[in-house]
Amino acid sequence: MTPKIIVISGPTASGKTALGVALCQKLGGEVVSADSMQIYRRMDIGTAKPTPEEMQGIPHHMIDVADPEENYSVARYVEEAASCVEDILNRGKLPVLVGGTGLYIDSLLSGRTFAGGPVDPALREELNERYDEIGGRGLLGELRKVDPERAAKLHEADKKRIVRALEVYILTGKTITQHDLETQAIPPRYDAAKLALDFEVRQDLYDRIDRRVDRMFEQGLMDEVRSLLASGVPASCTAMQAIGYKEAVGAVSGACSETEAAEKIKMESRRYAKRQLTWLRRDPAIEWHRFEKTPDLNEALRHSTEFLRTLGIE
């Protein structure tokens, strides 16, 4: 089976956008973003959203598809992104999935479905409260009674996952363990050629991140955040939990200085990059391109096309 879709991933600030556009130009493709924060409108600077100049006329999908106050989710992403991909394929073009949100990429490619229909906010709230009341050990104990396998994998402090596991069971009568087994059994939705970018030396990536954050402030990150808040976007919503935004909110409110916020953003971005790498590294199918010191787009492009050729894409 020939891969029908290309994936370009890597940690933040590794040069995914540029490579994605270059490959699209070369292969007649369109970009489908796989970034959990660039989906929000009016959040441009802090998410390092590609500018029109960077896009170079290549269509970009799954960017600016939601308002910051909306509750977006993987499930919604999979649904919407899949229809973008289908549309691109139907027009005889090549979908190029570009982004750093590993969960979104894997979920889309696998065709994963999520258990239990729409989330029931009341139930989730109830479970969260119960967790606070009886503690992690207590709630994990309750999960153990219905789904011992899942309970064994979760740490008592992992509130989110304990709550979700219980939620799935209550909503569907099926354990999340069983649901996972069922979805794992279905064949992947797309056969993808996966590329990821990284640096030979971690510090080089971190240096890039630092510079990018400085640039965000020069470009007016603070104003962007001020206007989001002024337009009524609550500081508590998911979108505002994004790195860069929650810290800038602190500076806007006077809780810390702008310099302190910048330092915090750099640090959080480094940690995020590390988590992204952890996620990507466990996928043996990924072809890595590691930059020496400075990102060399031509090098990456050559490596990529060579790799794609071996898979029959050119």
Added chain:
RNA sequence: GGCGCCAUAGCCAAGUGGUAAGGCAUGGGACUGCAAAUCCUUGACCCCCGGUUCAAAUCCGGGUGGCGCCU
């Protein structure tokens, strides 16, 4: 030059005689409807030399380094 204070992991920092809390960072890992989120995990023999003691990061002396004050 004199007096005083301090010297514990990359940083902050507890510990005043029995063999090194904690926080942050860093590295590693997890991850099936909030994922840029959430969670797990990770290190030092205590500035140097000598002394006291069964036993010193902890007491004494000296050295070095830093900070403050004075002349």
